Amino acid sequence: MDYYRTFIQHFWSEHIWLPPNTTWADIAPEASKEINHTNPRHLIYPIPIAFVLLLVRYLLEKYWFTPVGKSLGIKHCRPKKAPAIPALENAYATSKKWKHKQIQGLAKQLDMSERQVERWLRLRKGQNKPSTLTKFCENAWRCSYYLFSFIFGVRILWDKPWLWNINECWTDFPHQSVTSDIWWYYMISMSFYWSLCVSQFFDVKRKDFWQMFVHHIATIVLMCLSWIVNVFRVGSLVLVVHDAADILLEAAKMAKYSGYQKVCDFIFAVFTVVWIITRIGIFPFWILKNTCIDAPKIVPMFPAYYIFNGLLILLLVLHIFWTYLIIKIAYRSVNAGQMEGDIRSSSDDFSEDSNENNEKKKEN
Template sequence: MNIFRLVYAPFGKRLGIKDTRPRKAPNNPKLEAAYRASPKLKQPCGLAKQLDMTERQVERWWRLRRSQDKPSTLVKFCENVWKFTFHTGNFLFGLFILWDKEWLWNIDHCYIGYPHQGVTDDVWWYYMVSAAFYWSLTISQFWDVRRKDFWQMFVHHIATVSLISFSWVCNLHRIGTLVLLLHDCGDVFVEAVKASKYANYQRTCDALFLCLIVVWIGTRIFIFPYYILWSTTIRAPMLLPMFAAYYFFNALLCLLLCLHVVWTFLILQIAYNTIQAGMMEGDIRSSSEISDSPENSNHSTSNCVNNKKNT
């Protein structure tokens, strides 16, 4: 993206982030073909015999080749700053357009008059921009470096896209806008913590991480289930007759809540490690790449970056 090269990359360099490139693996067409067939080194002994190399030479080539596919710290910083920019802008835009909407202040208005609820231009744009962003994350995930939390994030993106699409088709856009607003609020701090960590602004990172814990738990663990889910599961049936599609909509919301609980546990794990170490040594919702090296293979749960591990 041009914005990465023209804006975010120079900004990252001014903060002292170096665009270091790993040493390239020697040209070896047969090893390259084996790597493209499966990035995980499964049978180094067999490859070594086929290519008349030692097993150690094959493993060294494989490590170098894997490191070529990993983005540099500057690239990861740019990615997080871009997401931070989007979530901040989208949250402020959502807050601006919903400020005068009655359902922001009284959630019962999400159902009163349903399904004859018109869509204003600002809500239309809010929905389309959010849908485009999450569709892009879902698709680009298959081309980006594979992360350890690939499937968790894939399920999250699919659930989010399904909720956006389903709520739009079923004219449940009012409750949908509240869910979008709530999620953008927490994601602002997720990306800010990552970016400050890459820039080595440790004190800023620690302060933002504390804010993240407060905002994340407040929005994802309290407001989302006790306000949004309570409204869709308990209050809504009191105000309008239920239909089959509505239960599917609620099931997707419950799936999001399950992911929130898992990620909250992992964030609190990092917080505990932070207290023990005296600084934030982990990352949020694991952005780390999968590695075959022994020192990385013993680390962490599926989507938590443990101590001393790169994002």
């Protein structure tokens, strides 16, 4: 217990997280009647709100997104199950990816053709795969949230001085009042990421499941730290910049699942432009430039400054990597005449569909 207390005291050291000559008591909620400092105790609120969001999502998917998807011709077809063959099931439980030699061996062992074994493997992989309608509803929910979050963020930031002059993020720092609209913006945003941590376990399973789980947790930790240290002004700008492109990404996938390929291609093209403008343009040359170069000229630096900037730079590195994937997909799409891939956490959505179609063609 003593080790735990010692660790906590060192971790939350004022010399690390606060500017010089500032203490935790100075930015406590009750420290001033004129300034409404952020309250770290409020960070518990996003957890129950996350379950409210999950309930809202369930209701929207059942009573709105599903009927809309069906009206667009998306069917809720259950995938065909693979026949029960114990030897193949045992091999599948050992490894989901079979090499050609393994397929040959299983075919000889069971007196089956290689094509029959390959077809069984394809059916086995697909029998637990969610239907297109399920994936459409999932994307519709995320698209709806990002649209709401972006509009809400722009609306509440429109009259905030730091939207128009980013140096205002550091005026009187860390003694800045958090308004009720910014409070709700932060709480709802954190709630959404908490809900993703829960829903990820029953949503469409992706190849980078754990990477995205760690990403959601890291996002929550970063938001919590920025709330505790009163860096919510920069945090609000980062949130609104990131929501813009995500709306279009989810909308493109909805169009893809609905069978509107040309609409999907158009949205994806717009998404690519918006992504590059916001993630490779505005984020580094507006936000990062201010936090890394301009901020030290306005406020005295402290260790947490380097922690936050390090995390933001890491985010930029991810943006650059994802931009490479987007451009690669856009190039392939131009050559193919339509979008044939996807990026980031849903990279397997379209690629697996196209692979499955190719396998069916081979069988025929």
